[in-house]
Amino acid sequence: MSSEQRPSPGSALITGATAGIGAAYARRLAADGWDLVLVARDAERLDTVAADLTGRHGRRVEVIPADLSTEDGCAAVERRLSAEPPVELLVNNAGHSANRSFVQSTAEVETRLLRLNVHAVMRLSLAALRPMTQRGRGAVINVSSVSGFAPIMPGSTYPASKAWVTNFSESIGQSVRPFGVRVMAVCPGYTRTEFHSRAGINTSGLPGWAWLQADDVVTDSLRDLHKGKFVSVPSWRYKVAVAALRHAPRRLLQAVTRDTRGRLRRDAA
Numbered sequence: 001m002s003s004e005q006r007p008s009p010g011s012a013l014i015t016g017a018t019a020g021i022g023a024a025y026a027r028r029l030a031a032d033g034w035d036l037v038l039v040a041r042d043a044e045r046l047d048t049v050a051a052d053l054t055g056r057h058g059r060r061v062e063v064i065p066a067d068l069s070t071e072d073g074c075a076a077v078e079r080r081l082s083a084e085p086p087v088e089l090l091v092n093n094a095g096h097s098a099n100r101s102f103v104q105s106t107a108e109v110e111t112r113l114l115r116l117n118v119h120a121v122m123r124l125s126l127a128a129l130r131p132m133t134q135r136g137r138g139a140v141i142n143v144s145s146v147s148g149f150a151p152i153m154p155g156s157t158y159p160a161s162k163a164w165v166t167n168f169s170e171s172i173g174q175s176v177r178p179f180g181v182r183v184m185a186v187c188p189g190y191t192r193t194e195f196h197s198r199a200g201i202n203t204s205g206l207p208g209w210a211w212l213q214a215d216d217v218v219t220d221s222l223r224d225l226h227k228g229k230f231v232s233v234p235s236w237r238y239k240v241a242v243a244a245l246r247h248a249p250r251r252l253l254q255a256v257t258r259d260t261r262g263r264l265r266r267d268a269a
């Protein structure tokens, strides 16, 4: 049966859907027969991605150009989450790193990070989960990070924002499970996307084995969602790393983690 003839499992809304992990979710879900609602800031790029997915898979693809670090951006996506056809799967994927030491940062930069990585996730989850619990079905995937399991990048507030996403997802996931709704955090390690170049992070010293592919992150996360997990850590390499982060004594972690990117030194220069 071709993808055009397949019945649609419903509509999925993906934030940050034009690049990296979000684009991989869009490709995979369209191939699986989902209709899509794609969110990102760059309207032209959204239209290109939407046309490509419609052409390849014959699915209905809506776009919402929105900056989720703003009030207007969150409100626009909230409106879609309470409209028809209902969104059966929300993927809160858009996120970014400020890549600077907190003491050299500004309130504006840190607020923007929290608004995108934390506030938007809270707002859109709330907007999606109310109708999902009423219908008795639906799922929310929140894209977090392995860095959220411990303060492994001293000076960076990015891991703290992702710690919130993971903790939030596990907590809310347990509360909505009795209503037939799932919430899961997916915690990737280093993944080849535009994320590091956008943030100006130099990854040239990272070994090849440390890198994940966005398509594999998506495959693992959807399998874990199907299994009913609250937290998904793609790839055995990062499962081992997370087990170590969770169980290593804090003092040992503090001894081995350091300001590896020299954020404070560079910022001060």
Ligand SMILES: NC(=O)c1ccc[n+]([C@@H]2O[C@H](COP(=O)([O-])OP(=O)(O)OC[C@H]3O[C@@H](n4cnc5c(N)ncnc54)[C@H](OP(=O)(O)O)[C@@H]3O)[C@@H](O)[C@H]2O)c1
Residues within 6 Å of the ligand: 015, 016, 017, 018, 019, 020, 021, 022, 039, 040, 041, 042, 043, 045, 066, 067, 068, 069, 073, 093, 094, 095, 096, 097, 116, 143, 144, 145, 146, 187, 188, 189, 190, 191, 192, 193, 194, 195, 196, 198
């Ligand atoms: N890559 C990694 O190594 C890695 C590891 C762990 C976790 N993660 C997490 O994975 C998620 C996706 O990251 P990625 O690596 O796929 O990043 P990416 O390749 O840089 O893609 C980011 C996507 O988010 C959109 N976006 C950025 N800022 C936005 C805003 N203010 N409002 C709406 N959309 C926005 C971008 O489009 P526009 O620029 O057009 O808005 C783009 O579609 C993030 O939450 C990130 O923290 C990434």
